Amino acid sequence: MAMYESEHTRFMREWLAQHPQEVGEQKKGRALWWDKPQDLAETERLAQARVPVKPYYYDTNH
Incomplete structure (x- = not known):
């Protein structure tokens, strides 16, 4: 079974x-x-300097 090769891939292979x-x-x-x-x-x-982000950024109660 042959594998598919797109026209672009074939073109690039030939061009290179x-x-x-x-x-x-x-x-x-x-x-x-x-x-x-x-x-x-x-x-x-x-x-180490990374600050944990709240689960819901706009929740002011946590």
Whole structure:
């Protein structure tokens, strides 16, 4: 049984095969927007400083 592949996926696969330099551009773009270095100490500090939110924000009786 063949798996479905959309026209867009097929187009991108073929286009990237014809333009291999774009794979490097893709990786640079991903690194710019998504792959950020993580600072575990800063993440822990932010988690400890978090203030709990009330179940119902506008309830003044709690």
